[in-house]
Amino acid sequence: MARKTALVVCPGRGVYNAGELGYLARYHGDRSHIIAGFDEQRRALDQDPVAALDAAQRFSVAKFTRGDNASALIYACSYADFLSIDRQAVDIVAVTGNSMGWYTALACAGALSAGNGFRVVNTMGTLMQDALIGGQMIYPFVDGDWRAVPGQCQALMDLVRDIPDLYVSIHLGGMIVFAGSEAALAEAEARLDPVDGRFPMRLGNHAAFHTPLQAPVSAKGRAVLGVDLFQQPDLPLVDGRGHVWLPKATALNALWDYTFRHQVLKPYDFTQAIVSGMREFAPDILIVLGPGTTLGGATAQALIGAGWQGLESKADFQTVQDRAPILFAMGMDDQRASVVTTV
Structure with missing residues (x-):
């Protein structure tokens, strides 16, 4: 090379x-x-x-x-x-x-x-x-070909606005890493549709990094x-x-x-x-x-x-x-x- x-x-x-x-x-x-x-x-x-x-x-x-x-x-x-x-x-x-x-x-x-x-x-x-303190969870806003699903990213941002103690932790390419309290993550988990049998995915032993x-x-x-x-x-x-x-x-x-x-x-x-x-x-x-x-x-x-x-x-x-x-x-x-x- x-x-x-x-x-x-x-x-x-x-x-x-x-x-x-x-x-x-x-x-x-x-x-x-x-x-x-x-x-x-x-x-x-x-x-x-x-x-x-x-x-x-x-x-x-x-x-x-x-x-x-x-x-x-x-x-x-x-x-x-x-x-x-x-x-x-x-x-x-x-x-x-x-x-x-x-x-x-x-x-x-x-x-x-x-x-x-x-x-x-x-x-x-x-x-x-x-x-x-708290935890993290990851969820995609792109499809299997890594194209943005129309409206999906905004819907995830709306979720953060609607659920107390839920935050965006990391903007990670075609995914959003959420962070927050256990109650906030549980509510978000319940409101998100399953994707590919993997998401929403909790990240074990991860705290609510990059949040107040x-x-x-x-x-x-x-x-x-x-x-x-x-x-x-x-x-x-x-x-x-x-x-x-x-x-x-x-x-x-x-x-x-x-x-x-x-x-x-x-x-x-x-x-x-x-x-x-x-x-x-x-x-x-x-x-x-x-x-x-x-x-x-x-x-x-x-x-x-x-x-x-x-x-x-x-x-x-x-x-x-x-x-x-x-x-x-x-x-x-x-x-x-x-x-x-x-x-």
Whole structure:
């Protein structure tokens, strides 16, 4: 592959599942010194090391989906994947992420060191797990060909308006991630028509991320994670509003405040992050870091929703991918091989 410019996308919670067990050992045995640094932090807090979690003989939903475990494990996998990108073949022009992936993006872009990035993600994951305020549920507004169903998105927005304590948590391509109290989610669940035998889908061990319900977590995070952790990024960052933070021009106090206040308490617009990243930097390709592969679909849906280069459907996207791929998911071996260093 000739050298291409790329927007790197960092995944959030829910991407390390049974199929990803052993991801660190499988792809990043040569980066054990980096993982060991993360695990020093975990041991100091009497938490299971991420290397030990990754080496488990079987996947436990109850254990691996906990915020204090999932966040740390996903960060370690994603950050190691970022280091594996062949910079001779790929020119990274910007970094973005989904939800928890914002913390990873901060580290990949250099606004946080690797260790401080891990400290941030582990602290926030632990605080959210300890509080576990509310929950999340996901529902699509696109059909099987990833075309928007007329009126569906507005109907979902009306639901948020009608049900107390129900919020939009994440705009995720062709889906809306709701968050709220148990009562609010139960009412929404009862009012939504089943789709494909999967939706509405509750997300286990997920709190009401990106809503005002997380105010106590936001306050605790700001109290223990200071602005001194941050530094000027080396690469542009696209946040969960689509706002771009530039190297040598980032107000660190504002970045800190966004990260631990706005990003925790307000909706995360992953769709806008992708669209802004593509429009601002016009990369040749997108690279979705591992683990997992589920964020690739949402990323493609964001492109389709914006009509990127004439894309109107899943079929259009697949045609482009077959002819000259624009999206590479590092959780898929064949796509990973095109972007990782072989030395």
